[in-house]
Amino acid sequence: MSESSIHSAKIVASAVASHFENHFAAIAGKESDAFLQQPDIKTIEAIINAGFWSSLRREEGRSPKISLAFLPPGECENPLLFGRKLPLSPKILTKIAPGVERSGIHLGVWRDSEELYLWGTTKSVPPFCFILEVVEPGLLVVKHRRTQGFGKFVNVAILDGDQVKIVLDETSTIPDCPDLLTNMMGLNSTSSWNTSINVLVQMAASMRAHGRGGALLVVPKDTDEWKRSIVQPITYPVAPSFNGLAQLLQQSKQEKQDVSWQTALNREVDYITGLSAVDGATIITQDCELLAFGAKIHRASGSEQVEKIILTEPVVGNKALVVHPSLTGGTRHLSAAQFVHDQKGSLALVASQDGRFTIFAWSPCEGMVHAHRVDSLLL
Incomplete structure (x- = not known):
């Protein structure tokens, strides 16, 4: 050799x-x-x-x-x-x-x-x-x-x-780049790591690490609109919502500097993302309260079926493609694209068993769902 x-x-x-x-x-x-x-x-x-x-x-x-x-x-x-x-x-x-x-x-x-x-x-x-x-x-x-x-x-x-x-050093070529992707790329130097958006980066890495595939839906707080896109009754609802991770994020800046706090945060992240291995989607609010897991996604009443999305990868030389959502993966990817199409204020994080990882977000600029392929950021 x-x-x-x-x-x-x-x-x-x-x-x-x-x-x-x-x-x-x-x-x-x-x-x-x-x-x-x-x-x-x-x-x-x-x-x-x-x-x-x-x-x-x-x-x-x-x-x-x-x-x-x-x-x-x-x-x-x-x-x-x-x-x-x-x-x-x-x-x-x-x-x-x-x-x-x-x-x-x-x-x-x-x-x-x-x-x-x-x-x-x-x-x-x-x-x-x-x-x-x-x-x-x-x-x-x-x-x-x-x-x-x-x-x-x-x-x-x-x-x-x-x-x-x-990996791209800037996001100007990515239309409507979500904060999650910006922080995943390490481009938001003004945002503390100990925020709910940055904790989602840690959750994405944890989801990919368990290797079983899964979907995590991040929905707005103080609204039940997302339930229109979920089969009822929910298989495994969490009532009241579990706020272990959310409470950690609300602690003081001084408390967040302690090693014990960091250890506790990692434990809570793995606790929630472990549930994403269960068949169906895990649902959390934007401030990381757990609402349900094993949830089944369906098209909201009166909504059109999503037929095309934008697909990109945040690496140098990648070109945005408009494709059918089936080209991003299997059933999880299709249902995640439909969910974000119907619930435009939400995010969907989808991990495949083969290591692929995709963030689905609504792009107001393009008027369609944007699928960001980000496994290159999570290795």
Whole structure:
């Protein structure tokens, strides 16, 4: 097996370097700039190559799953340091992988003159730290931590074999881009992570992670209009509405900084999204109160059947297509498109068992349902 530079690494390195350069330029002169390290094209390409070739190896029958973070050990809180520097090579990465594959552990990468090396591991990284995650053989994701606290990291680029997807750095090309998608792309720097919209990003990631597929409907509060699009009686209503997650979101800013609050939030998110694996749709309000699960969607009385929608993916080079909703997926996708068509103030989040994830929202600009394919943002 040759371990020369792969073509996709050369393609993606320049675009990724520009992404980080733009972010570093935006924070220049701020105090946080002192501990942020900007990767150059050569560094990005070298880390991607090492990650790619290691992903194709196996140790005791298993492929490595690792996260590589480009930063010096001095910029980490309580790092685990190796007794000596280790070369950044596929062989070493494959050997170490079983010990560092748990979520939240990053292998630290830094440079000595012209050589990159592994210095140890860390559980904390600063915002905009370059991270390469090896997901599975041939599948790599470039990402960085958000500026606001914890939560789903922001994806910058996805390499799947010889296919490359660069996530859009802006939303001007997406008509009526919903706040959920803007925050999922990490573009809303003024919005705190601890809001109901941003918690939906965490819920989307949790839904995709359970791997069973599911649908989550987000409806306006203080109205029962959505019930017109749900088969009655609802199979599994929740009465009174469950507000465990909503109560956490109402706590003070100081309380939300505590690790115990973050742990509780993750637990409540998984609690609700686990119900999305039940056949039917899970329904929550816009402030995250749980109303029902296992609900069956039908066309509202007097409403037309949805025949066409806009389909986009927030990656560079994607073009909006007007298609029949059946082209987005199976029954869940069809019913979600119909629900949003009838309940224009709602959102529908749909996960497929194969990992595809779609956000359905009404587009006033286009006058039809807009399906945003976002699985590239949730890896």
